[in-house]
Amino acid sequence: MKFLLLFFIFMVLLWQWRHAREEKVKHAMRKNAAPAAVVDMVQCAHCGLHLPAGDAVHQAKATYCSAAHALAQEHG
Numbered sequence: 001m002k003f004l005l006l007f008f009i010f011m012v013l014l015w016q017w018r019h020a021r022e023e024k025v026k027h028a029m030r031k032n033a034a035p036a037a038v039v040d041m042v043q044c045a046h047c048g049l050h051l052p053a054g055d056a057v058h059q060a061k062a063t064y065c066s067a068a069h070a071l072a073q074e075h076g
């Protein structure tokens with residue numbers, strides 16, 4: 001009976017240790033993911049749409065959401 005009690009305590013401690021470790025890993029992952037989630041946003045000079053800088057059309061004077069809007073803005 002004493003052995004069973006010790007075994008039970010051991011299992012609880014093991015569970016708590018694993019739980020604490022998982023929380024730590026989750027926390028570290030969230031910390032690492034944060035900078036990657038921040039994307040440089042730019043605004044289309046024609047329609048005002050916000051989009052990631054990587055997807056934007058960059059012209060000498062301004063940034064646009066598409067080639068069509070770049071053309072539309074520069075040719076009236």
Ligand SMILES: [Zn+2]
Nearest residue numbers: 044047065069
């Ligand atoms: Zn646009």
